[in-house]
Amino acid sequence: MLAKMTAKNQITLPKAIVSQVPPAEYFEVEAVGDRIVLTPVRVSKADAVRAKLDELGITEQDIDDAVKWARGRS
Template sequence: MLAKMTSKNQLTLPRSVTDQVGATEYFDVAVHDGQIVLTPVRIQRGDAVRAKLAALGLSDVDVRDAIDWARQGAEPAALMAAEPPPAYRVKRARSAGGAPATRRKA
């Protein structure tokens, strides 16, 4: 099948192709031997991940222990770059009334 790339680097995938992979908004994009490879990715919401962890009986401590175990042997600079600040605020788009909407990390 032929697809045309626009001047803004946008590409429309044929419906016959997207029907075969199911409802997907996001694709992992890779280049292999000069070919562009798109792999459907299903993004999970944080709530769904937390629910799955709870169903498996995993606590925050279990997750932290697993991260610490996985990071063993990593360079200290890489660890520091990967650590989020202890407290942060995430600014979201303005609310319907025009006031900024903010959320604090739980």
């Protein structure tokens, strides 16, 4: 089955293929040799936020300090 990639690197997955896997909004993407492998994953919004904070190196103490600063308490 063919799928065309747009100029913005977007691909529409064929319904016949998507219907064969569990429903998912996010996919883990990896290159394996000359193939692109998509694996459906379930990500809660909280997990996504925690992952972004980890990626940025923001700690719980940083968040506590920011909240105190915003509330006017140092």
